[in-house]
Amino acid sequence: MELKSLFKLSKWQEKAQVLSDRFNNLDFTTVCEPEELGYDPKIVKRSAPSGDRFLVNMLSDFNITNQDSILDIGCGKGSAIRKMLQFPFAKVDGMELSEHIAGIAVENFKKLEVTRTEILIADATKFQEYDEYNFIYLYDPFPSSVMDFVVESLISSLQRSPRELVVIYNNPVCHASLVNQERFFKAGIYPDNWGNTIAIYSNYQNSDSRLSSNKNMKRTTNEFSIGRVDINSEPKSA
Numbered sequence: 001m002e003l004k005s006l007f008k009l010s011k012w013q014e015k016a017q018v019l020s021d022r023f024n025n026l027d028f029t030t031v032c033e034p035e036e037l038g039y040d041p042k043i044v045k046r047s048a049p050s051g052d053r054f055l056v057n058m059l060s061d062f063n064i065t066n067q068d069s070i071l072d073i074g075c076g077k078g079s080a081i082r083k084m085l086q087f088p089f090a091k092v093d094g095m096e097l098s099e100h101i102a103g104i105a106v107e108n109f110k111k112l113e114v115t116r117t118e119i120l121i122a123d124a125t126k127f128q129e130y131d132e133y134n135f136i137y138l139y140d141p142f143p144s145s146v147m148d149f150v151v152e153s154l155i156s157s158l159q160r161s162p163r164e165l166v167v168i169y170n171n172p173v174c175h176a177s178l179v180n181q182e183r184f185f186k187a188g189i190y191p192d193n194w195g196n197t198i199a200i201y202s203n204y205q206n207s208d209s210r211l212s213s214n215k216n217m218k219r220t221t222n223e224f225s226i227g228r229v230d231i232n233s234e235p236k237s238a
Helices: 011-023 053-059 079-084 099-111 144-160 175-179
Strands: 069-073 091-096 119-121 135-139 166-170 185-191 197-202
Touching: 053 079, 053 185, 053 197, 069 079, 079 091, 079 099, 079 135, 091 099, 099 119, 144 175, 166 175, 175 185, 175 197
Parallel strands: 069 091, 069 135, 091 119, 135 166
Antiparallel strands: 166 197, 185 197
């Protein structure tokens, strides 16, 4: 049976999981507003879950192997990480600014006896370990004023460690921050559970990118075929 078929989840299965979580005293879904955590809402957005069947079905299109690693920036209580752990990533880590929220995520995975993830308490604009990942996931964690600095950090990482970096951006309100420097290109989109889109970006394009073989992603016109191919001065050969 194909991997994608195994991961086709129904909304009823998702509801059953929420009920099971409540019974087992797990908290993956409670929303926290930034004011509750002592943060300025102009800089930090609310912590909300995004781990659902749409994320799982999308990841099943990427041919994930144990050579891949993913970082969830603004991971909250670990909802998306829980779904990512269904795939053979070598590393499935989360970054969270709030020590309180990160603590809930740690407890969630401890109760589930999960050891293949690390929850990092860090500021995304100052994080120095992006080199360890070739996938980045975001669920609209901060505004463009912060996203601009995060993109600069990702570009610095690619200069230190050249590779294809795929950015999965759920509800991509800071799209311009990613594409304005012509280092990342929007490859396509998937739907999500809330009527928004999950946008897929890469610093590689066309046949050089692993995304070229993706059959289910809806391609975006002209946004993946213009500009430089990757972060280095010399483009990759076809």
